[in-house]
Amino acid sequence: MSNQDETVAGEQPFIAHLVELRDRLLRMVIAIIAIFICLFPFANDLYTMLARPLLIHLPEGTSMIATEVASPFLTPFKLSLVLAIFVAIPYILYQLWSFVAPGLYRHEQKMVVPLIVSSTLLFYLGMTFAYFVVFPLVFGFFTSATPEGVEVMTDIARYLDFVLKLFFAFGVAFEVPIAVIIFIWTGMTTADSLREKRPYIIVAAFVLGMLLTPPDVISQTLLALPMWLLFEGGLWASRYFVPARDEKSEEEGGTHNSRSTPDRGREASDDEVMNRYVRSEKGMGDDDWSGQE
Numbered sequence: 151m152s153n154q155d156e157t158v159a160g161e162q163p164f165i166a167h168l169v170e171l172r173d174r175l176l177r178m179v180i181a182i183i184a185i186f187i188c189l190f191p192f193a194n195d196l197y198t199m200l201a202r203p204l205l206i207h208l209p210e211g212t213s214m215i216a217t218e219v220a221s222p223f224l225t226p227f228k229l230s231l232v233l234a235i236f237v238a239i240p241y242i243l244y245q246l247w248s249f250v251a252p253g254l255y256r257h258e259q260k261m262v263v264p265l266i267v268s269s270t271l272l273f274y275l276g277m278t279f280a281y282f283v284v285f286p287l288v289f290g291f292f293t294s295a296t297p298e299g300v301e302v303m304t305d306i307a308r309y310l311d312f313v314l315k316l317f318f319a320f321g322v323a324f325e326v327p328i329a330v331i332i333f334i335w336t337g338m339t340t341a342d343s344l345r346e347k348r349p350y351i352i353v354a355a356f357v358l359g360m361l362l363t364p365p366d367v368i369s370q371t372l373l374a375l376p377m378w379l380l381f382e383g384g385l386w387a388s389r390y391f392v393p394a395r396d397e398k399s400e401e402e403g404g405t406h407n408s409r410s411t412p413d414r415g416r417e418a419s420d421d422e423v424m425n426r427y428v429r430s431e432k433g434m435g436d437d438d439w440s441g442q443e
Contacts, residue, residue: 174245181241186234193226197306200229200313203285207293208302215303225306232314236277240270261335269328276324276376277317284316284372291368316369319362323377330384341385352378 189196198205201214208214216222243266251259296302333339344351352374359374 171249174249178238178242178245181238182231182234185237186231189230189234189237190227193230196233197226197229197310201306201309203281204289204293204304204309207286207289209293212301212303214306214309216307217305218307221305221307225310229310236317239273243270265328265331269325272324272328272380273321276320276322279324279376280316280320284320284369285313287372288316288369316363319373320376323358323362323373324380326377326380327384327387330381331388334388341388344381344385351381355381 205214216225218224247262247266251262254262293302330344334341334344355377356370356374358377359370359372363369363373
């Protein structure tokens, strides 16, 4: 009977965690749906705003087209849904943090909160950089490089997929400082080691830019250069976290040394007891023993 009670007691916390996880996932979904309901009436206006970087570079008399029957409805619908997810990111991260926080130490909680806030801001900053800097340059280059006799009439669904891919790529790329700080703070690497590997990291930034962006040199370069600069920023910001870890290590080392001192004293006292035992067995005094030594 006791074994059954222990099994039930062990299953209850696990079930409670599952119930809490379910509740928080439902809250995330409800938040996304609520934001979507608010955005959907303005779906066409949102798409027009999203397509403006391309529309201003299209030749006069041309426009975007819809090659599928349901595209005029489904494309703005998809945009509203994805935008609702992007807007709900702070709330989603808050729910995830509330679920994980009870299992973290206090110093870990102090570290995670700034990282969550900064990672959210950096993700939004990456999307903003893509819209205001990358899109005008990329679309201006594409439309200017159009061969003679070819009219640019971009499909609205393909344009949305292209833009969302760039948004996601630049949002993730701007998380480089957070990744650098986490790697250094957890001890997986050091700032000096990353500085020594800087040439390889720059090459890796261009490779990631090639993989995450469409096959053109402009968007690849515009993604790789910010990744490199953000990597340098992460190295600079990591200096504010590494000293705290070093001081903690020194305190632990001092505690270890203080604990080892009594052990050495105890070893010395054990040697003294052994010497006294030997003297008593041989019938020697302290003077005779010191003379023999």
